[in-house]
Amino acid sequence: MRDDLSAAEQIRSLTERLEEAEETLRAVRSGEIDAFIVQGPAGEQIYALRSAEQPYRNLIEDMLEGATILTVEGDIAYCNRRFAELVSVPLEDVVGGSMEQFIVGADRPAYRSLLAAGSGKRRARLAAADGRFVDVLMSFTTSVTDDVERRNLIITDISELLVAQSGRDRAEQQSQAKDEFMAMLAHELRNPLSAITAAVQVLEQAKGHESAITRARFIIGRQAQHLSRLVDDLLDVGRVVTGKIALERRALDFCDLVRRTAAVFTERETDHQFSVNVSPVWINGDGVRIEQIVSNIIGNAVKYTPVGGKITVSLGIEAGDAVLRVQDDGFGITPELLPRIFDLFVQGERTLDRSQGGLGIGLTLVRRLVELHDGTVGVDSEGANCGSLFTVRLPAVPAVGVCGCADDGPPIRASQRRVLIVEDNRDAREMFRMMLELDGHHVIDAEEGCAGLQLLRTEAPDVAFIDVGLPGLDGYEIARRFRADGGAAADGHRVLLVALTGYGTPDALERSRRAGFDHHLIKPVNPEALYRLLSSHEEPAPTGVAAPEGRLYNGRLNWCGVEQSGSSSGS
Amino acid sequence: MSDERYVLKLYVAGMTARSTRAVENVRAFCEKHLEGRYDLQVIDVYQQPALARTEQLIAAPTLIKKLPLPLRRLIGDMSNEERVLVGLDLVART
Numbered sequence: 001m002r003d004d005l006s007a008a009e010q011i012r013s014l015t016e017r018l019e020e021a022e023e024t025l026r027a028v029r030s031g032e033i034d035a036f037i038v039q040g041p042a043g044e045q046i047y048a049l050r051s052a053e054q055p056y057r058n059l060i061e062d063m064l065e066g067a068t069i070l071t072v073e074g075d076i077a078y079c080n081r082r083f084a085e086l087v088s089v090p091l092e093d094v095v096g097g098s099m100e101q102f103i104v105g106a107d108r109p110a111y112r113s114l115l116a117a118g119s120g121k122r123r124a125r126l127a128a129a130d131g132r133f134v135d136v137l138m139s140f141t142t143s144v145t146d147d148v149e150r151r152n153l154i155i156t157d158i159s160e161l162l163v164a165q166s167g168r169d170r171a172e173q174q175s176q177a178k179d180e181f182m183a184m185l186a187h188e189l190r191n192p193l194s195a196i197t198a199a200v201q202v203l204e205q206a207k208g209h210e211s212a213i214t215r216a217r218f219i220i221g222r223q224a225q226h227l228s229r230l231v232d233d234l235l236d237v238g239r240v241v242t243g244k245i246a247l248e249r250r251a252l253d254f255c256d257l258v259r260r261t262a263a264v265f266t267e268r269e270t271d272h273q274f275s276v277n278v279s280p281v282w283i284n285g286d287g288v289r290i291e292q293i294v295s296n297i298i299g300n301a302v303k304y305t306p307v308g309g310k311i312t313v314s315l316g317i318e319a320g321d322a323v324l325r326v327q328d329d330g331f332g333i334t335p336e337l338l339p340r341i342f343d344l345f346v347q348g349e350r351t352l353d354r355s356q357g358g359l360g361i362g363l364t365l366v367r368r369l370v371e372l373h374d375g376t377v378g379v380d381s382e383g384a385n386c387g388s389l390f391t392v393r394l395p396a397v398p399a400v401g402v403c404g405c406a407d408d409g410p411p412i413r414a415s416q417r418r419v420l421i422v423e424d425n426r427d428a429r430e431m432f433r434m435m436l437e438l439d440g441h442h443v444i445d446a447e448e449g450c451a452g453l454q455l456l457r458t459e460a461p462d463v464a465f466i467d468v469g470l471p472g473l474d475g476y477e478i479a480r481r482f483r484a485d486g487g488a489a490a491d492g493h494r495v496l497l498v499a500l501t502g503y504g505t506p507d508a509l510e511r512s513r514r515a516g517f518d519h520h521l522i523k524p525v526n527p528e529a530l531y532r533l534l535s536s537h538e539e540p541a542p543t544g545v546a547a548p549e550g551r552l553y554n555g556r557l558n559w560c561g562v563e564q565s566g567s568s569s570g571s
Numbered sequence: 572m573s574d575e576r577y578v579l580k581l582y583v584a585g586m587t588a589r590s591t592r593a594v595e596n597v598r599a600f601c602e603k604h605l606e607g608r609y610d611l612q613v614i615d616v617y618q619q620p621a622l623a624r625t626e627q628l629i630a631a632p633t634l635i636k637k638l639p640l641p642l643r644r645l646i647g648d649m650s651n652e653e654r655v656l657v658g659l660d661l662v663a664r665t
Contacts, residue, residue: 016641023658024630024646032647033630035584037616037623044620046584046631055585 066136066155074099074115074151083155088130099153102126104133111138115151118142126155135159177344188230192223199223228524236292237344237361240368246506247286247372251400254283254290254322255315261294262313271307278315281322282399289369290394293377296362297326297390304388305330317396321375324392333381333388341379342367370394417534420461421445422452422478423500424470428523432465435527441534449473456482456495463496463534465521468512475499476515483516498533500525577601577609577659578638584631585617589648593632596649604661636660 027033036047060067066083068076076095084091087102103111107124114120119140126134137156142149199216206212239245255278266274283290301311305328312327333341344364370377375394381387419441423429426447433443444459446452449472456464456478468475479497498519499512512520519533581597583590594613601609616623616631626635636643636659645658656662 020644023654024644027647028630030647032589032650033632034587034589035616035631037628037631039624044616044623046616046620046623048584048587055587 064157066157068099068153068155070099070115070151070153072115072118072149072151074112077150086128086134086136086155086157087126088128088132102128114138114140118149118151123158135162189227192227192230195223196220224524233361233365236365240365244505245289245369245372247289249284249286249373251397252283252285252287252290253280253399254285254324254394255280257287257290258294258313258315258324261291262298264295265298265302265311269302272302272305273308273310275310275312277313279317280399281315281317282397283322283373283394284397285373285394290373293366293369293392294324296366297324297392300362300390301326301328301330301388304328304332318393320396321393322396324394325389327387327389329387330385332384332386333379334384338379338381342377366392415535416440416442417462418442418459419444419534420452420455420459420464420466422447422449422455422464422470422475423467424448425467432525435530439531449475449478453478453481457485460493461495462493463498465498465500466517467500469501475501476511479512479516575608575639577605577636579609579611580626580635580637581611581613582616582623582626582628582631582633582635583613585615590615590632592650593634593648596655597634600649600652600655604656634658 034049036049038045038047061080061082063080063082066086067080068083069078071077076097076099079091079094081091084094087094099115100108100111104125104127107122110122111124114122117140119142121137121139124136124138126136128134135158137158139154139156141152141154143152144150196219199219202212202216206216236245258278259276262274262276262278266276298311298313305311310329312325314325314327316323342363344361367377370392373394375392377390377392379391380389419436421429421432421436421443423432423445424447429445429447433445436443444455444461446455449470452464452466452470453473455461466475466478470478473481476499479499482495482497496519497517498521499515499517500521500523501508501512502523509520521529521533579597579601581593583593597611601611614622616628626633630646632646632648634645634649634655636645639660641660643658643660645655647654649655
């Protein structure tokens with residue numbers, strides 16, 4: 001019974017195995033299989049019947065990476081289409097050649113060590129046949145087939161990745177610099193404002209204390225000037241960044257300019273030792289801008305040099321260039337900051353109390369202005385506390401006989417004039433009026449346009465200062481209507497019209513000129529410019545008729561404001 | 572009997588049309604007849620040749636029923652549902 005069962009079991013087992021073998025043969029015969037697996041001396045060998053490789057082939061040929069199989073010596077045994085594209089060589093010319101030929105010299109040692117090691121990853125640069133360079137990641141693996149050792153090298157093009165990365169880094173840096181700048185701007189504005197507020201308080205309480213009053217006045221003046229300089233810097237840097245600075249270049253006595261600019265500092269900054277050595281040299285430049293360059297660099301040296309420090313200013317000719325050097329023995333510049341020192345909003349840490357202030361835009365302005373003058377500016381510093389040396393090179397030109405610096409005389413007091421002020425800001429109007437009255441002028445004023453035009457017509461002042469942004473009738477309209485009447489007062493003498501505005505752009509100046517203004521003053525009004533303007537009008541033009549535009553504009557020398565180049569747009 | 576767990580291994584040779592079809596067929600078959608009571612592993616003999624040796628494979632695709640015993644091997648792309656049902660002992664042999 002038991003034997004019978006065993007025999008039956010055996011038969012069943014044999015039958016099943018036979019069935020399985022038959023089934024296998026049937027599957028093979030009917031083509032249902034892809035591959036045979038055969039035991040070989042080196043383990044299993046898989047013999048694909050057909051097209052088993054093709055999908056891999058397609059995958060490898062179409063992938064974004066370059067794929068190569070190298071001999072251990074580094075010859076290319078196989079490469080995909082993508083690799084041939086990367087190195088710009090026809091596929092048929094790549095195989096058989098050396099891989100090393102496509103790798104730039106500097107990266108070859110690294111490549112060779114990876115090739116020898118047989119595995120690992122590394123960044124490298126490929127030199128394509130068409131002259132392009134491609135940043136790539138090399139990734140090595142090793143495989144052994146039929147006792148033959150090969151290197152599989154996958155090459156990933158990372159150039160786009162690097163570009164995207166650096167773009168992102170730059171944007172992040174800029175955004176951070178901007179945030180820091182805003183914080184600093186608030187700080188820089190608050191400092192002078194708090195000084196002014198305190199000084200006003202002193203003026204209110206210091207009755208009879210003449211010295212305190214004088215000191216408070218002095219501080220208000222200095223801090224207001226400082227605020228005004230901050231705003232000028234901001235406006236300038238905006239123009240520099242957008243490339244809107246137009247230069248008015250002429251032959252310029254650079255030596256004289258440097259000497260005068262340095263003198264301002266040597267008089268004011270008595271806590272520092274100055275040494276100024278200048279030799280005669282002329283350049284072709286815009287006087288205002290060149291002075292800005294020089295005073296920014298010297299000012300920078302003062303800011304970053306502690307009390308008692310030494311600042312050396314030298315000027316000479318080297319190889320046809322005027323070379324200005326400003327050296328200090330101050331805080332110096334760290335190696336990390338050095339390459340970015342001319343970038344916008346970048347500035348060094350100061351251990352001082354920031355009493356000098358600054359927005360980190362001065363050196364950006366300097367570099368841009370120097371470049372606009374076809375020159376270069378560079379900086380050297382051995383590191384922190386080793387001082388700095390700034391060098392400006394500008395092309396030298398032959399000297400011109402006359403001194404390039406005109407109208408630099410002392411302020412001229414004007415004789416008494418009848419003056420109209422049209423200004424809607426009460427405080428500004430009141431202070432402006434006081435300033436003129438203290439100087440002996442007879443002043444009338446109006447706070448809006450219609451009243452202003454009325455006074456202009458009936459009171460016949462010698463000079464009218466008109467704010468361009470007024471409620472009702474704006475300043476341009478007043479000038480236009482008044483000039484349309486004949487441009488003169490009832491008694492026939494010519495009234496000098498002066499535009500008051502916060503805008504100093506060439507467009508703004510041109511607009512004032514077209515409206516019929518004779519002059520354009522930028523707020524805050526520089527007292528010296530004001531006196532000069534009033535005294536230039538000693539002899540009113542005896543005419544009842546508006547002079548032709550060209551003649552009106554002859555007094556161009558008197559156009560005041562930071563944007564001197566703007567007057568060129570009128571000619 | 573019907574809640575017995577099936578442990579299946581499908582051996583394929585790369586990504587050929589037949590291999591991918593075998594994977595599809597086996598998965599569909601299992602969902603239809605063995606829903607919730609099967610474990611299926613798909614092994615590419617190119618990627619894991621060592622596994623092929625232990626199974627004594629001679630061709631691919633091969634489907635192996637490890638459990639329930641007895642062990643069964645089926646060769647081909649498993650496109651014939653009847654044959655797979657028989658091969659996996661899900662219907663009696665004739």
